Amino acid sequence: MNTPLPPQSLDELLSRAKMMAGLSLGQLAAGLGWPVPANLKRDKGWIGQLIEQELGATAGSRPEQDFLHLGVELKTIPIDRTGKPLETTYVCVAPLMNTRGLHWEQSLVKHKLEQVLWVPVEGERDIPVADRRIGTAILWRPTPQQSASLRQDWEEIMEFIALGKVHRLSASHGEVLQLRPKAANAAAKTECIMEDGTVGLTNPRGFYLKIPFTQAILRQAFDY
Template sequence: MAKSSPLDLNELMQRAHNMAGIRLADIAADNHIMVPADLRRDKGWVGQLIESELGALAGSRPEQDFLHLGVELKTIPIDHNGKPLETTYVTVAPLTNIQGMTWENSLVYHKLQRVLWVPVEGERSITVGERRIGTPILWQPNTTQARQLQQDWEEIMELIALGKVDKITARHGEVLQLRPKAANSKTLTESIAEDGSIQLSNPRGFYLKIDFTQQILTNAFS
């Protein structure tokens, strides 16, 4: 059963620190949740488990996981050297109705104002249940990071507005990238075409690049 939501930031951080060093199997047993054999079909399982243990409320809603505390929760799989193993999903990218949208009123800005990072062992040689949780980090972007995020977001959104969504690759952006976000390539959604009409494209999501999250972890633990 999901835990009650923490009343304040201190309670949230206490819960997060209490998980450090604990195996995922132990957290799962405590929450009466089955541990999958692998994560190929259960990609979001670790994040959902940690959400349940910490009492996150948002679920799949487009808002911060702890809206009342102004905190977004992100689990991050790491290798034995503490390096992130994959990019970090932030939120779905809007592909239509984007006139008047600014960085300050975007979901990316909203979600990245304050993030609770929970590192988790992610190497495939360790079975899912045996993977341990690391020390949590409460992070807010510094001036440089905030500027990088804003610049990447604005450049990507300009390309979307110009109808170039299908020309954007994962190489665009210094710290933030746009990638397809769907179960398969048959999933389609409306987007802006180059002539301003509506076309069909694969849904896209914003992701933080590995080098950026590596920098967050390095700064926290150095």
């Protein structure tokens, strides 16, 4: 199994991403010595892990940018034939305890989204995994307006959490950012603040970018 070294510069990262464009996942996997799953039911993160390996990402599961030395987060994004994202985009785990004094400027959401390399990948289920093609990568930084929208949603969601109202949050909250359960199964539990100030248990939650937000990023980049 081949293990590419981390890119030493932003130009090297972008060059690697450019070389992937147009390849199928099967071609990329063959070059790395990876077997291709028949489907992604049990391998949901396989595509992202494959792209991470090819580009030399270093973060793994650590709560930091994938290319911390370059200040870049990597996000693969499954798209349909029209270029629309097929699902929301996971950003990071949400803190449900010890939220006092936590501000947007120090948040993991802001850190993760300061600079993102988006890698579109064909994601429609009727295309065999090995045949799905990789698109042209986009290096994106949020505009002031996008940053303001992210910050507003994050602050409103975090206020719910701090007040012990995490159970009242649904995926419909937030204009561009939402909070959803994030766990391998519904039995997973983590501590959270309850409305009476005590500590209770709930499903872990994660921050996700809503589809219209990521669709706008792609539209802006590809002008469609």
